Amino acid sequence: MKIDKETVEKVAHLARLEVNEEEKDTFAHQLSDILDHAEKLNELDTDDVEPTAHVLPIKNVFREDKVEDSLDRELALSNAPDKDKGMFKVPKIVE
Amino acid sequence: MLDGYEMTVGLEIHAQLDTNTKIFCSCKNEFGGEPNTHTCPICLGLPGTLPVLNEKAVDYIIKAGLALNCEIATFSKFDRKNYFYADLPKAYQISQFDLPFCEDGEVKINPEGEEEMIVGITRIHLEEDAGKLNHDGDISNANSSLVDYNRVGTPLIEIVSEPDIHSPAQAIAYLKKIRSILEYIGVSDCDMSQGSMRADVNISIAPVGSDKLGTRTELKNMNSFKAIEKALYYEPKRQKKVLESGGEIVQGTMTWDDEAGKTRAMRSKEEAHDYRYFPEPDLVPVVVDDQWVAKIKEEIPELPDTRQKRYVEELGIPEYDAGVITADRQMADFFEGVVSDYDNAKAVSNWMMGDFLRLLNEEDITISEVKFEPKDLAQMLKLMDDGIISSKIAKTVFEEMFATGKTPDTIVEEKGLKQISDSSELENIVSKVLEENQSAVDDYNSGNKNVIGFLVGQTMKATRGKANPGMVNKILREKLEG
Amino acid sequence: MELYRLTAHELHKKLVNEEVSAEEIVESVYGRIDEVEDKVNSYITLTKEEALKKAKEVDEKIANGEKVGPLAGIPIAIKDNMSTKGVRTTCASKILHNYKPPYNATTVEKLFDADAVMVGKANMDEFAMGSSTENSGMKTTTNPWDLDRVPGGSSGGSAAAVAADEAIISFGSDTGGSIRQPAALCGVVGLKPTYGLVSRFGLVAFASSLDQIGPFSKDIRDCALAMNYVAGHDKMDSTSAQVEVPDYTKALGKDIKGMKIGVPSEYFGDGIDKEVKDAVWKAINKLEELGAEYEEVSLPHTDYALSAYYLIAPAEASSNLARYDGVRYGHRSEEANGLVDMYKKTRREGFGDEVKRRVMLGTYALSSGYYDAYYKKAQKVRTLVKQDFERAFEEYDVLISPVTPTTAFKIGDKSNDPLQMYLSDICTIPINLAGIPALSMPCGLDSKGLPIGLQIMGNHFEEEKIFQVAYAFEQETKHHKEKPSL
């Protein structure tokens, strides 16, 4: 699988990652290599194989609908890079 | 209005579930509250935290599915829907992609001015709500926003309709029916003003008879029936204009500008979303067996359609009135409360459809905020039947009950509204009225018998409405003829 | 002998006999840290003040005649991807350089309940992505056996700390070999338990369906002891198994006569260094001498495991790491203009190259049009890999193989070639895909004097059989007594 620069740009945007021109080339190259290696999987016929999402057959794990203490707001906000009026402050959303 | 074209509407209704706690953590599930006071490491998405599913939320979606005639999936799972936004702490929403809890349902609706019809429900799935952004003024020119995560993790069900809806009236009837049913089964309060029910509305038009749907536009997070109705009149016309001028409909999200009464394309350089759904590795599948479904089935109360039918067939209430009363569970419960104390159900429904609804609308309150009890209304109706108050006075009594919550007995007593049925007292009053209206008496005597109505009115006026009208009539006739 | 050189079970005896105090033990370990930490760089954060406080509490308990457990007063290092209340938890990433969690991971909480003493937070590859700890955004940890070499990764700090006697026991996490590989390269014991046996609550997720916490120790008994305290169901982790936790130390010393060992031939391929293969075969022969029987077995999908892993793990990671967006905690770019730009710059500045690479890879593998070809295909291959093991464990009690293709490599040797680095996980990755437990323990030194690891794999929840075999081998050979000369 050949990953081109345009694909790198698209993926980087989806992942909200800024990449410069040089990194685009590097990523295109490295991702192509790794995906080439992944092509190996196509040697296997998996048409009748179920995918594994969980290795253990656990099901129906629930929590009781009982209220427990929330965090103190001060603690909830203690790591915030920016805050105001008890809320997390973020830069303007519409550019 | 769209001659040559037909509109198709798809509705995705989001309803917040009324559980005590959030869907994946034990924080209180409550509207409002000081910002960020109902949060914990889990709903804030702090590194290392994991979700654990609230069993009640599953009970509730099964209940909703059964009430909306869906198939309940025996095997269901959660998936991650990945996208970045400031109100989404994990940068993914835990939702359901290919294996939702409920599929293939339907509801019956009675759109205003149209035939009764069935609307199909494609699926209902369970997911978590996001937080809330606050900005000074409009989001498009706010320099920064403040995020409150209290709402994050509120359990939501999303109900997706089949493309069966083709008019604004059908859309509104469908929305109201879904709201009514969810309220009946007690899984959501569906309060649109608080955002606990909101809808994404997809609109497309296609030439009449075409078997293909047109390109659709989407209005997200609509939270008023009026706005939805207006948008459903506006948007298809706009699309028609575009098509007829040779243009193409651009698929995408639009916003409804209620003030301008227009839809507007969103200003955004976002490419089409690519949510990269994949199975949520932190949650295990849910297997729902027959026993579980049977247990929930037992908890489902009589639903509005059945109740309406019963009112018509057993209580003799007109179908329309029964429809209005049963649409709101609290209204119907109130009605039944009155009827249990007073057996003329028809008279009860007349009062509820009349002055009661009028006052509720005028005061803009819901039935739960009404100050008097069903038994008070029953008492008032009995006072009328017993001739203690006239129907005219009853109106006054009712308004006073509505305003103060006092019992009808107290109101009649305090205000001295008791009907005058004492014949000697009434005879004195009538004599006085006849004296003061000699010309009317003359008219009567010269053959204009209709003037008696005027004289009754004058007598009622003299007693400030308290006179027993039947008796007044009788005494007047006796005196005039005598 | 210096206290820091001892094991937990040895220290426990001295402690309850009141030969030494917990405070002395903790002071001894910090003394060792003062001596060697500037060479080894095992730790990102040291928590001496809290540690001494905890040690004094333990001493008081003992003075009051209270019974204390085997981990009481034992200095323990915690990988810096486990949430510790009020103590910086960075995942060795600049994006979390200042993050102080308001809660403890379940494992940390259990250790505190057992009166263990946290020495500090150990260095690692950023977000546990790597096999050398060179991807740390904080510092480079060295291998105590040769300071020019890597300690392995991603739990390199945890492994080096135990190897250098800077902690008695430590905890790491293993997603594709991140406990076993550094344990092998540093000559200590490391266990990746069955997926779901140890709670993941509070473990900062890399690849949720593969991540598992486990201990590093100086011998098998300490490993079993540590597992006694961290294994078990946790209601905060939906994927945690509802199983009875046995006393793992009861498995130690049991005869291995008649036990059946499978030797998967795919794990002895051309890519594996001859000295490593020889040492592992020598170990197998030793176990045969002790009465076990062995047979070669084939796990035919082994070669595909690596490719499946390098789709599944990055895909999950791309989603797990999306939350580092500069809104609620951690680094936020100062340069940004608007929210989207803030996201992009924050993540550019905060993440290192390897993390970016895997986030990109994972995003691509999940993106529209590629999901079936990559992610879903990989999950199907995962099923095949799992079935290989299921078949093998119908026949064998444990499987034995090398842990790593080579002994510790030089710092910088592989850091520019990601694919080459990924290939060094070839013997450990299939285990994570299958969710089975596997242990790494020393089985000798190569000609350069570097430790070689032996991998013992068991079926789901059969840690006891692993311990039984491992202990028999350890007691017979005493390779764990070989120590680096720092």
Ligand SMILES: [Zn+2]
């Ligand atoms: Zn919460």
